[in-house]
Amino acid sequence: MSVTAIVLAAGKGKRMHTDVAKQFLPLGGKPLICYSLDVFEKSKYVDEIYLVTGEDAIEYCRNEIVGKYGYGKVTDVIAGGKERYHSVWNALAAAGPHSADYVLIHDGARPFVTEEIISGNLEVLKTEKACVTGMPSKDTVKISSEEGYVTDTPKRANVWNIQTPQSFEYSLIYEAYRKLIVSEKEVLAKGIQVTDDAMVVENFGNSKVKLVEGSYENIKITTPEDLDIAEILLKRRGL
Ligand code: CTP
Numbered sequence: 611m612s613v614t615a616i617v618l619a620a621g622k623g624k625r626m627h628t629d630v631a632k633q634f635l636p637l638g639g640k641p642l643i644c645y646s647l648d649v650f651e652k653s654k655y656v657d658e659i660y661l662v663t664g665e666d667a668i669e670y671c672r673n674e675i676v677g678k679y680g681y682g683k684v685t686d687v688i689a690g691g692k693e694r695y696h697s698v699w700n701a702l703a704a705a706g707p708h709s710a711d712y713v714l715i716h717d718g719a720r721p722f723v724t725e726e727i728i729s730g731n732l733e734v735l736k737t738e739k740a741c742v743t744g745m746p747s748k749d750t751v752k753i754s755s756e757e758g759y760v761t762d763t764p765k766r767a768n769v770w771n772i773q774t775p776q777s778f779e780y781s782l783i784y785e786a787y788r789k790l791i792v793s794e795k796e797v798l799a800k801g802i803q804v805t806d807d808a809m810v811v812e813n814f815g816n817s818k819v820k821l822v823e824g825s826y827e828n829i830k831i832t833t834p835e836d837l838d839i840a841e842i843l844l845k846r847r848g849l
Pocket residue numbers: 618619620621622623624625626633662690691692693694695696697716717718719720830831832
């Protein structure tokens with residue numbers, strides 16, 4: 611069984627409002643991106659890693675991240691694209707159509723992924739073709755109209771907040787992404803915003819997507835207060 615991880619670090623981090631992109635901000639003495647890379651590097655399940663970053667950060671990542679911290683499993687540092695789904699596709703395309711049996715796609719902005727989460731995903735892939743990490747929503751969720759009125763309240767037990775990794779049979783996700791890229795214009799014309807990998811399978815993959823529990827600590831660093839929370843979580847883990 612061969613397993614590839616794609617670690618995404620090509621976003622601009624607009625909601626963080628910092629000069630340095632959030633994935634490279636210091637956290638506990640090293641760049642934030644290092645935490646997830648550490649976990650995939652050390653994982654007994656993962657064979658290789660594709661790191662995706664901005665065109666202008668490739669050299670920095672090669673020297674100051676992959677070289678400096680010795681991530682031997684990183685096969686290549688790839689240039690990402692405008693949207694997250696472009697970045698994922700660039701990595702899949704660089705790896706090629708038959709690069710591995712399974713692929714785990716992870717937001718580099720989620721430093722608290724663990725080996726248990728990775729093994730939980732791969733356990734599910736023994737019987738399913740696609741699974742996504744998430745946690746049941748703690749809050750009640752409401753659907754709103756464009757005008758900002760409540761139109762629906764889904765049953766809370768059936769509402770999940772989605773995290774990464776999102777994990778797939780490699781050929782399934784490769785083919786689904788290829789179809790998305792080919793029909794990108796129509797997708798955009800319909801007003802669909804592709805914000806995660808599961809959506810690509812839901813729309814183009816012809817496969818069910820299983821939900822698998824991650825952890826409430828597997829947060830995405832998105833806005834400034836998330837960095838404060840990350841510091842607390844680091845201390846809690848003794849990192
Ligand atoms: N990402 C990426 N390529 C993009 C956009 C996002 O690789 N074109 C990555 C980010 O680096 C991040 C993950 O996808 O690790 C999740 O995206 P998000 O949290 O939205 O990060 P940003 O897009 O950087 O932040 P923002 O939306 O606030 O600009």
